[in-house]
Amino acid sequence: MANFETKLKEATAGEKPGILGVIALAIDRDGKAILSQAAGKTDIDPVKSTSIDKDSVLGLASCTKLITAIAALRLVEQGKLNLDDPSIIEKHLPGLWQLDIITSLPGQPLTYENRTKPLTARHLLTHTSGSGYDFLDPRLLQWRKQRGEGPQHLTGIIPDALALPSLFQPGEGWTYGSGMDWVGVLVSLISGVTLGEYMRKEIFDIVGCNHQIGFRRQEIEKAGGTIVQVATRGPDGDLSEHTVPEQTSERGGGGLWSSAENFTKILADLIAPEPKLLSSEMLDVLFAAQLSSSPNALASLRRQVPLFAGMTGPLTSSVSDEAINHALGGLLITEDSEILGKIKGTMVWGGGFGSLWFVNREKGVAAFYGGSMFPPGLGLNSELMGEFVRAVWGKAGGV
CATH class of the missing domain: 3.40.710.10 (DD-peptidase/beta-lactamase superfamily)
Structure with a gap:
């Protein structure tokens, strides 16, 4: 963890930070912290900026897909x-x-x-x-x-x-x-209700999310939430704002804004001894490999592994393509890794603004790396994601 913590602080420090800010959380099945780190700011403008923390609100982008599932x-x-x-x-x-x-x-x-x-x-x-x-x-x-x-x-x-x-x-x-x-x-x-209304009643309220999660960032700001600006880095190394247009529709594939704390509450329920969102039997369905009986689809997925490697880090790059399948909520790792250890059964995906989540029910690990950089897979942010994954598995006893 020390390596991740050190690199995170270095990446967000100085007059020309490499990334804007990151909040990284990982917990076990009892809700105890495996890792909790935050560094950086919420805005490029020092006048508007505050220190990022677990209550800062990030654009989930495609991390939304798990909640829709x-x-x-x-x-x-x-x-x-x-x-x-x-x-x-x-x-x-x-x-x-x-x-x-x-x-x-x-x-x-x-x-x-x-x-x-x-x-x-x-x-x-x-x-x-x-x-x-x-x-x-x-x-x-x-x-x-x-x-x-x-x-x-x-x-x-x-x-x-x-x-x-x-x-x-x-x-x-x-x-x-x-x-x-x-x-x-x-x-x-x-x-019979909007997607956001359904998620509020059937997911967010059940696991105790506050109002720092939803599709409308203006409503989140009115409720007191601090939105983390999405940044991009130019050729000169300076950070600038990446404009995120206001959504005209509630998109199940990407559109939620959430604090790291709220999103992690949802992840935590998937590994809890007594889950509230889905029964144990339905969690088996959520995490089951889906493409084993669809050889064309599975081959197509595996051919595209390099395209999303920057978003999934060593969880996919440390195993062979044959160890990658798809579950209903994200990619599924079906074999252990010689590098990370016992990661079989891990479901993982990321978001276009530099975030990553992964969950392993057998090991009782739920983790979220909340970044705010575009494009996804950017060198330094991707490197930090990899350090985060290694730090979590090292502490969780993956080997």
Whole structure:
């Protein structure tokens, strides 16, 4: 831990800090701290800035996806959602159900085919539905351009902003995309309330989160929360603000703001002796490997491991590609690591503003690295993430 603590302080110190601020928390199944470190500031402007701490509010970006998965599984336990019933998608998400599939390769004229395979909520939760991000895939950018549009996924109103062709037949590939945004829409339609309202009642209040978590950062600020500015580093080494546009819709795939304390409360419940959010049986479902029976999807996922290695650190880079699968809430490590030790069963994912979470039920470890730097995988921030992972596993007795 000393190495992580030292490097964190060095990275956030001086007139030209390498990163703005980090809050890093890890706890065991009894709620006791394994690691708790914070260093840096909440704003580049020294007049506005305060020291970052566990109550400072961070943009979760794609760390939101885990909470959306939990929301969906609570509907499953309530008997309102079946993960494998395609009629649910047909009924509630007709705009998704009717989409064609792009068959052409990048750089070629776009061609399409009809969807012939059933589409389910499980596909959406595991990024195997074919729904991509328009700002990541050149074919989707081409589709937008033909309509005189730019990318819409992060700024447009959903579900309309999500309604563009799929990239493959359901279950026949893996692509990081808008599946969780569609799940958020599904949760709202089935529950009859907004996604944010459902999360407040069915998740945040249950584990004791205060109001420093939600989709509306202005409301969080009105409630007294301090939002940590998202920063980026220029060629000269100076930090500057990375503008985060105000969300027009509540996005299940990325859009929540939360204090590290609140987000860690949610993670902690997943390893608690008596979990409140999901039954032990449903937690087994959340953490189960999902792609073992889908060889095309699994192969596609493993080919893309290098693309997200900067966000998941040594949890993925210290194991072979064959040790990586996907659960309903994030990537799943299926083998132990010679470097880190007993990490089998760890579920992990990160966020576009430089955050990382991971949970291992068997070892009783829940951890969150809350950064506020863009783009994700930035050298120094990624290096600190790696030190954080090693520090947590060292103290948790992973070897």
